[in-house]
Amino acid sequence: MIARLFCYLIAVAMISVAPAASAEDGYDLWLRYAPANDARAGEITRHATAIATTGHNATLTAATQELQRGLLGMTHTTPALTRAVAQGALWLATPATDATLPVALDGLGDEGYAIRSTQADGKAVTLIAANSDVGLLHGAFHWLRLAQSGAPLDRLDIRSAPKIKLRLLNHWDNLDGMVERGYAGQSIWDWWRLPDYKGPRYTDYARANASIGINGTVLNNVNAKATSLTAPYIAKAAALADVFRPYGIKVYLSVKWTAPMELDGLKTADPLDPQVAAWWKAKADEIYRAIPDFGGFLVKANSEGQPGPQDYDRTHADGANMLAAAVKPHGGIVMWRAFVYAHDNPDDRAKQAYDDFKSLDGTFADNVIVQVKNGAIDFQPREPFHPLFGAMPKTPLMMEFQITKEYLGQSTHLTYLGPLFEETLDADTYARGKGSTVAEVIDGTLDGHKLTGIAGVANIGVDRDWSGSIFNQADWYAFGRLAWNPDLSAEGIAREWAAMTFTPDPKLVKPVVAMMMGSREAAVDYMTPLGLAHVMGTGHHYGPAPWISDLARPEWNPVYYHKADATGIGFDRTKSGSNAIAQYAPPVAKMLADPKTTPEKELLWFHHLPWDYRLKSGETLWDGLVHHYDRGVAYVADMQKTWENLRPLVDPERFAQTEAFLKIQHREAKWWRDASIAYFQSIAKRPLPTGSDAPAHDLDWYKAQDFPYAPGNP
Ligand code: GCW
Numbered sequence: 001m002i003a004r005l006f007c008y009l010i011a012v013a014m015i016s017v018a019p020a021a022s023a024e025d026g027y028d029l030w031l032r033y034a035p036a037n038d039a040r041a042g043e044i045t046r047h048a049t050a051i052a053t054t055g056h057n058a059t060l061t062a063a064t065q066e067l068q069r070g071l072l073g074m075t076h077t078t079p080a081l082t083r084a085v086a087q088g089a090l091w092l093a094t095p096a097t098d099a100t101l102p103v104a105l106d107g108l109g110d111e112g113y114a115i116r117s118t119q120a121d122g123k124a125v126t127l128i129a130a131n132s133d134v135g136l137l138h139g140a141f142h143w144l145r146l147a148q149s150g151a152p153l154d155r156l157d158i159r160s161a162p163k164i165k166l167r168l169l170n171h172w173d174n175l176d177g178m179v180e181r182g183y184a185g186q187s188i189w190d191w192w193r194l195p196d197y198k199g200p201r202y203t204d205y206a207r208a209n210a211s212i213g214i215n216g217t218v219l220n221n222v223n224a225k226a227t228s229l230t231a232p233y234i235a236k237a238a239a240l241a242d243v244f245r246p247y248g249i250k251v252y253l254s255v256k257w258t259a260p261m262e263l264d265g266l267k268t269a270d271p272l273d274p275q276v277a278a279w280w281k282a283k284a285d286e287i288y289r290a291i292p293d294f295g296g297f298l299v300k301a302n303s304e305g306q307p308g309p310q311d312y313d314r315t316h317a318d319g320a321n322m323l324a325a326a327v328k329p330h331g332g333i334v335m336w337r338a339f340v341y342a343h344d345n346p347d348d349r350a351k352q353a354y355d356d357f358k359s360l361d362g363t364f365a366d367n368v369i370v371q372v373k374n375g376a377i378d379f380q381p382r383e384p385f386h387p388l389f390g391a392m393p394k395t396p397l398m399m400e401f402q403i404t405k406e407y408l409g410q411s412t413h414l415t416y417l418g419p420l421f422e423e424t425l426d427a428d429t430y431a432r433g434k435g436s437t438v439a440e441v442i443d444g445t446l447d448g449h450k451l452t453g454i455a456g457v458a459n460i461g462v463d464r465d466w467s468g469s470i471f472n473q474a475d476w477y478a479f480g481r482l483a484w485n486p487d488l489s490a491e492g493i494a495r496e497w498a499a500m501t502f503t504p505d506p507k508l509v510k511p512v513v514a515m516m517m518g519s520r521e522a523a524v525d526y527m528t529p530l531g532l533a534h535v536m537g538t539g540h541h542y543g544p545a546p547w548i549s550d551l552a553r554p555e556w557n558p559v560y561y562h563k564a565d566a567t568g569i570g571f572d573r574t575k576s577g578s579n580a581i582a583q584y585a586p587p588v589a590k591m592l593a594d595p596k597t598t599p600e601k602e603l604l605w606f607h608h609l610p611w612d613y614r615l616k617s618g619e620t621l622w623d624g625l626v627h628h629y630d631r632g633v634a635y636v637a638d639m640q641k642t643w644e645n646l647r648p649l650v651d652p653e654r655f656a657q658t659e660a661f662l663k664i665q666h667r668e669a670k671w672w673r674d675a676s677i678a679y680f681q682s683i684a685k686r687p688l689p690t691g692s693d694a695p696a697h698d699l700d701w702y703k704a705q706d707f708p709y710a711p712g713n714p
Contacts, residue, residue, distance in 0.1 A: 112161025212480025390431025
């Protein structure tokens with residue numbers, strides 16, 4: 001009896017100390033499928049009494065399994081898979097499985113879908129229809145998004161097709177597991193144990209990406225090693241391609257220009273040398289034997305020390321076209337990066353990519369797409385759109401965004417990138433008159449291109465939460481959603497994400513979205529207000545170091561970018577300076593020629609102005625600068641308060657992570673503010689405006705900070 005009681009007590013104790021089965025560590029991303037309340041669960045169940053489909057293949061299985069997984073999570077019941085439609089069924093169909101469908105599929109391409117509440121055999125059903133199975137998978141994820149976020153499930157009539165063809169992640173993952181500019185731990189590619197061991201995480205990666213419409217992934221760093229093109233590594237990439245294929249995701253590789261020399265002892269990598277071209281053709285053939293749907297190559301050439309065709313007095317187009325010919329017979333493409341600037345070019349770094357590429361317009365092969373960063377320098381908290389957008393009408397240009405936050409607080413700052421992406425996509429290039437947005441350049445509508453693309457440098461690593469923080473997941477999510485449809489709003493995307501990641505309860509969604517929406521501007525305020533840029537610490541880019549001036553190359557030094565001196569601050573890119581503004585279409589150039597018509601948020605990017613220049617607010621530039629820093633810090637303090645109020649609505653683990661990270665962000669925002677003010681004040685020699693506190697330390701203290709082990713630094 002006593003023994004039995006003892007056992008009972010142990011059992012009770014175990015129950016009370018065992019972690020909740022639903023402990024949240026972020027691994028499930030936005031695919032949590034958390035239990036819905038009774039009313040909502042009933043509603044969801046009524047719209048998914050069964051899953052009807054007659055097709056059979058890995059992609060369809062992925063779709064039906066995802067629906068079953070989602071429904072089990074949300075409603076605690078698993079609908080049966082049936083061949084015949086039942087009342088209330090989710091019906092997945094393509095023209096191949098069902099000759100007559102009560103919905104037109106034209107215009108949906110091979111990745112889009114329609115979702116419609118309709119009748120079949122006299123029964124009310126929700127039809128998910130597409131031209132292809134991958135379209136059905138995307139449709140299934142859309143339906144699950146509606147179900148998870150509390151949206152109505154009846155009277156649906158949705159049609160959706162991607163506006164951009166290539167929607168890719170770029171992994172800057174090295175073969176040794178280190179991720180360049182990665183803040184979420186080591187690479188998720190376990191190269192060592194591939195191809196034999198394909199862990200479950202690869203499938204979850206594919207699910208997450210397919211759920212937001214990403215259809216390709218470049219596995220390795222653009223600072224590439226030739227080794228990734230050897231037979232063992234091709235086999236490893238092929239193993240990953242096998243996992244991703246059912247999810248509609250293709251594999252691509254970054255290549256090192258001198259691979260033919262390094263791997264097979266060729267004497268040159270000259271793109272016009274027939275032996276070099278033959279080597280690449282044979283290499284492409286070898287890759288396609290292992291990966292029949294291989295996507296193609298991504299190339300960083302003649303950039304930051306990487307070799308390239310210019311080493312042989314050839315152009316970027318010569319290089320790109322030679323590689324393009326190698327993959328062309330297999331339907332592959334070449335993505336050639338325009339991120340170039342040279343140590344021996346004394347001209348403004350912001351001008352160099354345009355100067356190198358503009359004249360090559362029209363000379364690229366038809367399976368080459370030029371990949372251009374959103375701005376002309378390098379993923380800064382804010383950059384004006386890159387002048388190449390709109391300037392190469394005969395060449396398809398693809399966008400490169402950085403999802404990993406090299407310059408925006410790395411893993412711990414909550415700085416939602418949706419508004420940054422949106423701002424660039426919505427920017428008007430005026431290239432073919434008013435309304436020629438960057439989005440229209442990259443979705444091909446402006447100049448009639450069919451090959452279109454957008455890439456995001458991934459923020460993914462082996463951390464349980466994938467992205468280094470729960471809120472960084474939103475950047476991955478937003479990138480995918482905007483890649484599918486660049487016209488979506490960053491705010492709407494944040495709403496979807498917050499509802500799925502936490503709860504659809506408006507008591508959470510509203511404040512979380514409000515906090516996210518202003519968070520990037522806050523980072524701009526405390527790091528690089530009014531158009532300042534690239535004042536981060538050398539190498540690791542973590543934290544402020546606007547004083548650095550002693551590095552070998554001028555453009556490695558923050559002082560190069562802000563040009564603060566006794567007379568004022570900012571980079572003169574007008575006629576009196578580098579004249580970078582002339583690279584923009586005339587109406588844009590005209591607007592930027594005058595500080596009064598330049599958007600104030602980009603002021604010091606284009607103009608060097610006196611410290612007492614009057615801002616639109618009436619305050620001096622110096623006072624305004626200080627107020628921006630103040631505002632940035634205050635915003636983070638407000639986010640801390642908002643988050644604290646949400647404690648009852650968020651699970652403890654994810655609450656605690658964000659709480660701790662906001663504390664770090666607040667401390668670092670203050671550090672940014674104080675260090676920047678201490679430094680600029682030593683040059684401007686003006687008092688702080690009334691109400692603004694003096695920096696906590698003197699300038700020397702900030703200069704003495706050192707971060708030898710900051711993550712992500714190659
Ligand atoms: O932003 C800079 C980074 C480098 C990166 C480079 C690039 C992969 O600091 O780490 O290298 O851009 O985009 O090529």
